[in-house]
Each structure stands twice: as C-alpha cells, then as structure tokens.
Amino acid sequence: MGETVTPKSRQYRRKGKTPLAMFLGFMGFSIALLGPVQVQAKYASIVMDAETGKILQETNADTRNYPASLTKMMTLYLVFDALKSGRLKLIDRLKVTAKATRQPSSKLGLTRRSKITVKQAILALTIKSANDVAVAVAETLAKNERDFALKMTAMARRIGMSSTTFRNASGLPHRAQLSTARDMAILGNSLLRDFPHYYHFFSESRFTFNGKVLKNHNRLLRIFDGADGIKTGYIRASGFNLVASVKRGNRRLIGVVFGGRTQRARDRVMIRLLDNGFETFGPMQIADGEAVSATVADPAENAKPSGNWGIQVGAYWDKKSAKNIAKVAYGKVPELLLDGVVKVVPLRRKRGRSIYRGRILGLDKKQAYGSCRILKRSKMSCMVLLAKNSNAQIAASQK
Numbered sequence: 001m002g003e004t005v006t007p008k009s010r011q012y013r014r015k016g017k018t019p020l021a022m023f024l025g026f027m028g029f030s031i032a033l034l035g036p037v038q039v040q041a042k043y044a045s046i047v048m049d050a051e052t053g054k055i056l057q058e059t060n061a062d063t064r065n066y067p068a069s070l071t072k073m074m075t076l077y078l079v080f081d082a083l084k085s086g087r088l089k090l091i092d093r094l095k096v097t098a099k100a101t102r103q104p105s106s107k108l109g110l111t112r113r114s115k116i117t118v119k120q121a122i123l124a125l126t127i128k129s130a131n132d133v134a135v136a137v138a139e140t141l142a143k144n145e146r147d148f149a150l151k152m153t154a155m156a157r158r159i160g161m162s163s164t165t166f167r168n169a170s171g172l173p174h175r176a177q178l179s180t181a182r183d184m185a186i187l188g189n190s191l192l193r194d195f196p197h198y199y200h201f202f203s204e205s206r207f208t209f210n211g212k213v214l215k216n217h218n219r220l221l222r223i224f225d226g227a228d229g230i231k232t233g234y235i236r237a238s239g240f241n242l243v244a245s246v247k248r249g250n251r252r253l254i255g256v257v258f259g260g261r262t263q264r265a266r267d268r269v270m271i272r273l274l275d276n277g278f279e280t281f282g283p284m285q286i287a288d289g290e291a292v293s294a295t296v297a298d299p300a301e302n303a304k305p306s307g308n309w310g311i312q313v314g315a316y317w318d319k320k321s322a323k324n325i326a327k328v329a330y331g332k333v334p335e336l337l338l339d340g341v342v343k344v345v346p347l348r349r350k351r352g353r354s355i356y357r358g359r360i361l362g363l364d365k366k367q368a369y370g371s372c373r374i375l376k377r378s379k380m381s382c383m384v385l386l387a388k389n390s391n392a393q394i395a396a397s398q399k
Contacts, residue, residue, distance in 0.1 A: 043335035050252040068233030071171030103131035134170035202229030310361035326358035
C-alpha cells in the first residue's frame with residue numbers, strides 16, 4: 001500500500017525526518033527521561049536526637065533514593081495504627097491471596113488461601129522482611145496494594161515525610177517509590193513516639209514459623225551496645241540501607257544510612273555515626289544517676305582491613321588529633337570510604353617522640369585515589385598508601 005503524505009509529514013520530509021524517525025526520536029527521548037533500569041542510589045545519612053528532633057549529622061539527607069525494605073516501616077506504621085484504633089487485633093488472621101504468594105524473596109513462602117495472624121505478620125515484617133506478608137497486610141487494610149500505597153503516602157505527609165512516595169507495601173523495585181534519609185529518620189522516630197507499646201517487635205532477634213527459626217537481618221541488635229531496632233533494606237538499585245535506633249542511658253538516637261556497598265560496610269558506617277552522635281553529648285546520666293562517658297570503642301578501628309590500599313590524611317604529635325583528622329576525611333567522602341578502617345599509626349622519631357599518622361585503610365585502588373582527589377580539592381592533605389607485608393607503604397605522594 002502507498003503511503004498517504006499529509007502536509008505535516010511533508011514538512012518533516014523536507015527536514016529529512018520521516019514519521020518513523022520521529023517515532024524513534026521520541027522513544028529515545030522518553031528513554032532518556034526515564035533513565036537506565038538499574039541506578040545506584042547515592043550515599044546518604046543522618047543522625048537525629050529522638051527526644052528533640054535535632055539533627056546531629058547529615059550527608060545528602062534530602063537526596064531521594066530507593067528505600068527498599070525500609071518501606072515496610074510505613075506498612076507496620078499502618079498496622080500499628082489499625083491495632084491502636086481497634087480495627088485489627090493481634091489474634092486476627094490475614095488471608096493470603098495468589099498475588100501475595102507470587103512475591104519474590106525475601107518471603108515466608110505462604111500458600112494461597114492460607115492464613116497468618118497479625119502478630120505473626122508483624123514479626124515476619126520486622127525480622128524476615130517478608131514480601132508476601134507485606135502484600136497480605138496491604139490487601140487486608142485496603143482494597144488492593146495500590147490503594148494501600150496511597151494510604152501509606154498520605155500517612156507519610158501527615159507525619160512530616162514531605163519527600164516520600166510509596167507505590168507498594170514491600171519496597172520491591174518501583175521507579176516512583178522514593179524517599180530520603182531525613183524522611184526515614186522522621187518515620188523511625190514516629191514509630192517510637194506513636195506506638196511505644198508495639199515498638200518492641202523491632203527488637204525481636206528471631207521468629208519461628210512452621211517450625212523454622214528465622215533470624216533478624218539487623219546485625220546491630222547483636223553487635224552494638226544499646227541498639228534495639230529498627231529496619232534493614234536492600235535492592236540492587238539502592239544498595240544496603242538501614243534505619244537504626246540506639247538508646248544509651250537517658251538518650252536515644254535515630255540513624256539512617258542509604259547506599260551501603262555491603263551489609264558490613266553499612267553497619268560500620270552506622271556504628272561510627274551513632275558513636276560520634278553520642279560523643280557530642282559528653283557525659284550522660286544513667287538510671288542510678290552515675291555519670292558515664294558516652295565514648296565507646298569503635299569496632300571498625302580494630303578491624304582487619306579488607307583491601308590493600310589506603311590513604312593518609314595527616315600526621316600529629318598526639319594520637320587524638322590524628323584520629324580526628326581521619327574522621328573528618330571520612331565525613332567528606334563517605335561514599336568512597338564506606339569500606340575503610342580508621343587507623344592511627346605511630347612513627348617513633350630518633351629522639352624518642354612519636355608522630356601519629358591518621359589513616360583510612362582497607363580500600364581498593366579506585367577508592368583510595370578517588371577519595372584523595374576529592375580531599376585535595378577541599379584543601380586537605382592526602383597520600384595514597386599501598387599495604388605491603390602488613391605495613392602501609394606510600395604508593396603515591398601528593399600530586
């Protein structure tokens with residue numbers, strides 16, 4: 001069949017553009033707007049004083065990222081709200097639909113038309129981060145998961161999460177499901193404030209279902225003094241995320257980390273941020289009125305470096321200054337130094353007095369050189385180091 005040429009198509013032909021070229025150009029433009037399917041969220045973090053809401057530290061706190069399973073914190077917020085209002089009871093049983101059973105892992109492996117109690121659902125969400133249970137909850141509290149996500153977003157606005165949009169109850173990848181470190185800190189604090197009788201579920205270390213013992217994904221509950229919640233999250237597009245709540249004495253901090261390279265690196269970052277947060281308070285009062293120091297040892301300082309490269313950012317006559325400058329450097333480029341280990345390495349001089357060198361070790365070559373470039377642009381001293389025979393040797397001086 002011949003092609004019908006309209007005046008408009010003639011116009012584009014004169015410019016060397018056919019309707020097919022127009023279509024392909026439009027599709028290319030649309031794809032450019034949508035971006036690649038897999039995107040890596042940038043590093044972001046925040047530390048909040050739970051009592052006052054004061055922000056003690058923030059990095060990219062308002063950058064919108066994929067929340068991954070941190071989403072389930074809002075799913076649980078709506079469950080707790082339903083329990084508080086009497087719409088749900090812990091012994092109520094939720095129906096499981098075919099859609100719920102089709103969710104990818106992590107999940108309990110529920111079967112269609114089976115049932116799970118509200119209490120079991122809460123534990124499955126906090127400990128196992130079960131996606132099939134998230135859908136079962138959504139379909140119980142709304143007509144469908146889409147309507148439940150609208151309720152989640154509406155609740156987010158009510159409690160002050162101005163930059164968050166939810167599209168599902170689980171945190172599975174969705175291009176439009178975005179949040180920020182600041183909003184997740186607000187959500188964590190709201191769970192503590194609004195539902196103190198249910199917050200203990202976030203502290204549970206294990207959950208038994210159908211004879212199988214499931215352990216909590218939040219390692220901080222086992223390794224960090226004072227940690228009692230809240231939620232981990234991971235999808236490939238976001239990296240490793242964590243919202244943590246830690247109470248020491250009469251003080252509680254909420255920490256959020258987005259974009260960890262690994263689970264352990266994310267946890268190390270959170271530990272440093274929270275330790276530094278408690279240090280800003282100085283001495284604190286414990287229950288019996290005895291003053292104790294808020295400073296605790298950072299496990300990452302004594303950890304064994306995993307990479308062969310590192311950086312040196314200063315040398316001082318006292319150990320404390322060397323440690324502090326390394327922490328300052330870390331705070332300037334945390335996205336590159338996530339896997340790093342802060343070390344203070346003494347160098348004894350001929351007259352017997354030592355110089356203390358502040359270093360961040362355990363990096364790969366790209367992290368070391370990249371972080372030094374950024375630090376030098378901010379007028380900080382930086383040298384790249386290469387570990388050899390367990391001693392950090394200078395691989396490249398300042399350039």
